[in-house]
Amino acid sequence: xxxxxxxxxxxxxxxxxxxxxxxxxxxxxxxxxxxxxxxxxxxxxxxxxxxxxxxxxxxxxxxxxxxxxxxxxxxxxxxxxxxxxxxxxxxxxxxxxxxxxxxxxxxxxxxxxxxxxxxxxxxxxxxxxxxxxxxxxxxxxxxxxxxxxxxxxxxxxxxxxxxxxxxxxxxxxxxxxxxxxxxxxxxxxxxxxxxxxxxxxxxxxxxxxxxxxxxxxxxxxxxxxxxxxxxxxxxxxxxxxxxx
Numbered sequence: 001x002x003x004x005x006x007x008x009x010x011x012x013x014x015x016x017x018x019x020x021x022x023x024x025x026x027x028x029x030x031x032x033x034x035x036x037x038x039x040x041x042x043x044x045x046x047x048x049x050x051x052x053x054x055x056x057x058x059x060x061x062x063x064x065x066x067x068x069x070x071x072x073x074x075x076x077x078x079x080x081x082x083x084x085x086x087x088x089x090x091x092x093x094x095x096x097x098x099x100x101x102x103x104x105x106x107x108x109x110x111x112x113x114x115x116x117x118x119x120x121x122x123x124x125x126x127x128x129x130x131x132x133x134x135x136x137x138x139x140x141x142x143x144x145x146x147x148x149x150x151x152x153x154x155x156x157x158x159x160x161x162x163x164x165x166x167x168x169x170x171x172x173x174x175x176x177x178x179x180x181x182x183x184x185x186x187x188x189x190x191x192x193x194x195x196x197x198x199x200x201x202x203x204x205x206x207x208x209x210x211x212x213x214x215x216x217x218x219x220x221x222x223x224x225x226x227x228x229x230x231x232x233x234x235x236x237x238x239x240x241x242x243x244x
Contacts, residue, residue: 032188153186
């Protein structure tokens with residue numbers, strides 16, 4: 001469903017993403033990890049059509065983002081690292097706004113909006129202004145809005161930021177349910193325990209380059225570690241790259 005081919009973003013003084021190649025299959029939850037400044041957010045912004053790559057290609061569902069951006073974006077639910085919410089709208093009004101962007105028909109919207117607000121524990125707050133929401137509630141609302149049009153692919157930057165443990169558990173369950181229905185999820189996260197628990201495969205990026213990818217067990221073999229946690233695997237691979 002997702003194919004990144006020699007994807008590069010060069011700002012002149014910095015190569016934020018350097019010839020990135022990766023594939024993500026339908027129904028796969030792919031975790032994208034790396035230190036600050038590694039190129040995670042730049043990659044996700046290119047995948048969402050927010051940034052244009054310097055070179056390389058982004059193929060989503062067999063379509064080229066550069067050639068068919070509107071068709072590609074209709075297949076994606078996109079949540080950036082700093083989502084913007086109109087706080088003078090109610091939660092339901094914001095979903096109406098999001099639905100209009102994707103031409104979601106009114107009868108489908110009514111059903112989907114209630115389903116998602118209930119699923120994300122926001123139904124009781126549907127008619128309250130977003131400015132009254134907690135940070136975690138806002139995060140849950142923006143994820144819900146990205147799922148309104150039932151996208152085949154969810155691209156999300158740091159989905160668990162600001163969520164309490166109960167909400168993290170809820171979102172993890174929702175992601176697993178989506179993957180079970182063949183929705184592809186590409187997510188960056190600094191929370192390595194979540195990546196370890198949730199993701200089918202993980203890619204590790206450093207200084208714009210993909211250093212390693214695979215299941216947690218495959219990454220342990222790459223790092224030559226046995227029963228280590230993902231954090232130790234991460235630090236080992238980063239350290240080896242730093243001193244090359």
